[in-house]
Every structure is written in structure tokens, then in C-alpha cells.
Amino acid sequence: MIKVPFLDLKKQQATIKPELDEAYRRVLDSGWFIAGPELEAFESEFAAYQGVGHCVGVGNGLDALHLALRAMGVGSGDEVIVPAHTFIASWLAVSYSGATLRPVDVDESTGNLDPALLKAAINKRTKIIMPVHLYGRICNMNSITQIAKDNGIRILEDAAQAHGSIYRGHRAGQFGVAAGFSFYPGKNLGALGDSGAVVTNNVDLATRLRSLRNYGSVQRYRHIDKGFNSRLDELQAAFLRVKLHHLDTWNLRRRDIARRYIAAFSDLPLGLPVSDGDNISSWHLFVIRTHQRTMLEASLKEEGIATLVHYPIPPFLQEAYLRLGYQGNDFPISTRISGEVLSLPMDPMMTDDQVVHVISEVRKFYGK
Secondary structure, X not given: OOOEOOOOHXXXXXXXXXXXXXXXXXXXXXXXXXXXXXXXXXXXXXXXXXXXXXXXXXXXXXXXXXXXXXXXXXXXXXXXXXXXXXXXXXHHHHHHHOOEEEEEOEOOOOXXXXXXXXXXXXXXXXXXXXXXXXXXXXXXXXXXXXXXXXXXXXXEEEOOOOOOOEEOOEEOOOOOOEEEEEOOOOOOOOOOOOOEEEEEOOHHHHHHHHHHOEOOEEXXXXXXXOOOEOOOOHHHHHHHHHHHOOHHHHHHHHHHHHHHHHHHHOOOOOEOOOOEOOEEOOOOOEEEEOOOHHHHHHXXXXXXXXXXXXXXXXXXXXXXXXXXXXXXXXOHHHHHHHOOEXXXXXXXXXXXXXXXXXXXXXXXXXXX
């Protein structure tokens, strides 16, 4: 039986092991482990890759969003618009800032924030729109940025799953005042531990972020903010520098696998991801929708194919947010999506035989 893990990080690291070993030795020999030359180099290289002026490395993706909100002056009395269907970190960042969440349902075809519902959610307390580029597909930023501009509202992109994604010639992270990225190991650009970053073209915002991540200090023993300890360390920065060189190649392989999946499943009773020329996804995840999720998941498992569900419980139905009083019918599309989504293996390390095996077994399940 051909085994297909959901994501084979061990294999990925093995393909670049000499480079990772060299990065490790470089940091170890330097004796400098926090806020040193590796972080400075990665921040410069990732900012250049993203096509922005500044990158500020932090401890993880949640901190990237949380500290970005604080650096943008968001707090108690403000409202932040978020999608109802997303990983809970998007919501937690708003809660930690002290602002109020204003959830908006998502587009049926993409699972991303629905611009058609944005206007009704905006009021005089709205300070930020936070579109989440879910699964690697950038939101409809033409419409979202126009709505934000018309209403004098800033945009903070949650780009945690969109490393290398492109919308109408622009990378994720170029549409808002700032964007938060996660480098969790399973991301397209993943560290060997937790880490994250904020990218921005605003020099003042970047300066404030550097203070907030480091105990509120930009000068040793002088603290201008009640800051945090959230720093991307030298070792993770060195590893990320290595992986950044491979990101575009890995994303090309993901796109090839996605094209093969879509072509092979087009005649099946499945909800398939939307793919179009204006929106070049990084395909962090390949998520299908099916009314037979449990049975398909079990069938694939029997054939050695691992799947996951992203995400079975939307934030508004999580215990952490039940006090807000939302019900499933408040966000019907998000509720429906959470009951139907199933993520198939999407890994640049997959062999052609593994891709064929996934395709064959999904088709076999539907009798095709």
C-alpha cells in the first residue's frame, strides 16, 4: 500500500539538511542567539521577497497580528471586522488588543471574507478590517480595499497561510497597512519551531513593533511601551533564510498538485477550491467540501491517505467565545462550511505516485 502522510516535514528537512546544518553551525559559532545578524538578514530578505519596506520578526503568527493591532493604536472601544470562518488565532489577536470583534460571514465559493457583507458591518467604531487569506488564496482585495478607502478604515492582512500568494500581480502583504505571517513548521515557509513576522511599508509602525516585541524597548534599559517578549530568535531566522530560497519552487509543486486534483475531481460531487488566473494561491491547503466527509475520511485512511479538517468548529461556536451569544444561523455559510470541509494531502514533497494514489482513491470512493 502506498502511504501518503498529510505533510512529511521530515522528508522536507532531509532534502535541505546540509543547508540547515550550515545555518545551525553558523548561529552556534557566532554565540549570538537573540536579535542578531541572522534576524536582521532574514527580515531584510523576507521584506524584499514580499515587496515591502519592513519586516519585523516576532515569536509566532498570533503575536504578529496582536502586536500589529496594538502598534496601529487599536484598543478598547474599537471594532475589528474578522471573517466568521478562520483559525481562532485571527479572533484571539483582536481579543488580546482589547478591541471588539465584528464577525462577517464568508463567500460560499472561496471561504474568504465576503465583500458584499462588509458595508453592513461597518460603523463609527470600526477601525480595522482583517481579511484572512485562508488556505493560501488571497481575498477579493480589489473590493475590500475600495470599501476600506471609502470608509477611512485601515486593513491588517492575516497572511498566515499565504506565503508567496499573488493577487493581480501583488503578493499577500502588499494590500494593507500591515500583514501578519506565521512560520509555524507546517506553513509553506515554516521554521523548526514557532515564529512569525509583520510586514509593512510604514516605518513608524515598524519602529513601534520593534519596541512592542522587546519589552517596549528600542534602546537597552529604556522602555517606552508596556511591551511583550516576542522575538524571532537567531536560530529560527537562520533556518527561515534557508527555506526562503526554496519557497517558490515548493509553491510551484503545490500548484501542480492542485491543478491535478482539480482536473481529476471536476466530475465528482465535491465542492472544489476556486482557481483563476488573477488569484495565484500558494495552496497551503487543498480543501474540498463534501456531505460525506466522515465516510470519505475513513475510506482514505484505510488506503493509507491522511486527511485533516480545517476547521471543524468556527470561532463563534468555540467555548472561548460562547459569551458573545452567536448561533450557527448568524453565519450560515461559515457554519455549513465547517461541517463539510476536508483537507487532502498537499505537500511539495509528494511523489507523483502518491498524488495518483490520492486521486485514484477519491475517485474510487465515488464509484468513478
